[in-house]
Amino acid sequence: MTTENAPCGIEAGLMATEEGRTFLRNYRSRVTHDAVARLQGTLDALRLESGIATGAGGGAGASGESELVVLFRKIIDKINEARSELQSIASMARERETGDINAVEDELAAIISDTERATNEIMDSADAIENFLRGDAGGELPEELRREILRKCADITISCSFQDITGQRVRKIVEVIQHIDQHISLIEHNLGTPVRDPEGSEIDASRRAQAEAGLLKGPGLPGSAVDQSAIDEMFSDPPAESS
Amino acid sequence: MSKIKDKKVLVVDDFQTMRRILCKQLVDLGFTRDNLYEAADGSEALEIIKDHDFDLIISDWNMQPMTGHDLLVKVRQEPRTAKIPFVMVTAEVSPDNVFKAKESGVDNYIAKPFDAQTVRRKVETVFGALE
Numbered sequence: 001m002t003t004e005n006a007p008c009g010i011e012a013g014l015m016a017t018e019e020g021r022t023f024l025r026n027y028r029s030r031v032t033h034d035a036v037a038r039l040q041g042t043l044d045a046l047r048l049e050s051g052i053a054t055g056a057g058g059g060a061g062a063s064g065e066s067e068l069v070v071l072f073r074k075i076i077d078k079i080n081e082a083r084s085e086l087q088s089i090a091s092m093a094r095e096r097e098t099g100d101i102n103a104v105e106d107e108l109a110a111i112i113s114d115t116e117r118a119t120n121e122i123m124d125s126a127d128a129i130e131n132f133l134r135g136d137a138g139g140e141l142p143e144e145l146r147r148e149i150l151r152k153c154a155d156i157t158i159s160c161s162f163q164d165i166t167g168q169r170v171r172k173i174v175e176v177i178q179h180i181d182q183h184i185s186l187i188e189h190n191l192g193t194p195v196r197d198p199e200g201s202e203i204d205a206s207r208r209a210q211a212e213a214g215l216l217k218g219p220g221l222p223g224s225a226v227d228q229s230a231i232d233e234m235f236s237d238p239p240a241e242s243s
Numbered sequence: 244m245s246k247i248k249d250k251k252v253l254v255v256d257d258f259q260t261m262r263r264i265l266c267k268q269l270v271d272l273g274f275t276r277d278n279l280y281e282a283a284d285g286s287e288a289l290e291i292i293k294d295h296d297f298d299l300i301i302s303d304w305n306m307q308p309m310t311g312h313d314l315l316v317k318v319r320q321e322p323r324t325a326k327i328p329f330v331m332v333t334a335e336v337s338p339d340n341v342f343k344a345k346e347s348g349v350d351n352y353i354a355k356p357f358d359a360q361t362v363r364r365k366v367e368t369v370f371g372a373l374e
Contacts, residue, residue: 123260123264127267157264157267158268158356161260161357163261165334167258207308210310210312213339215312215339216305217335217337218334220336225336231341231354234345
């Protein structure tokens, strides 16, 4: 005997298996297709009844189409638009399945490790020059020149902090990609495909909360962040000497 | 009061290059390399803190899994570590970040990228004038 809740039970039963989910997807697609076809049929009928020729036309005034026909045309256009967007999302999801998004993340991670390696090599060289200058051989140079080269070596080391900033900017990009990835997963979930478990640890939750509060934005663009002198004022530090 | 060379400092940053730069700066300021400890995030730092008494913690903010801010909160909650001077060195430099860190008990704040003079000034706010 069928009951009011029977359709839900049938759908839940179908969602439990891959074949069932495929059936539901195909069924939804077929129903949508049929609905569009019916709308098109209705539109054609309206055209015939109102004596309007088929084919592309202008607005209500220009072609003589009634307001209702124009409205139906717009609805059909929107449905077709939505269908092509869904196809494009499905295509992105398929790309993700083949690992394209993971590959992009790997490429970005490689930027971090490559710049890290290069930065370490630069710092190794600066250290080697410093050690040379602090050793016996350094004594052969005029003192002022030796000090100046040491200062420049320190500057080189400090400048290597660009790698940290670069890394953080790349991570921001990775996070945006992951955010898009999660949205695709959500769409897949709504279409009946399992989505990964979004639960995380307490630490993850705290990090997420800080991100949502806008406290984990990473390096800002020039002009968008407070500078060191403004921070110093907030800590009532002695003013920075010009360097 | 013990000398700078005897002070123990914990440097926390997820980028190894940044830890290296900061440690080099500290050595140039007179700290001993053997007294400088490194951690890649807040949870790793907490493990190291269990076994050592630090005179200063210098930490980045944006790290995974545990952020520098979470580390600061944990350090301030624990009576044994609550008084350790804590300096945030970070690219998170919105006023909201600085206020939040102050509210949680940070002693000072360095914006990345920084220069050698800034590191010196901030260390001096903790230990007094360096030679």
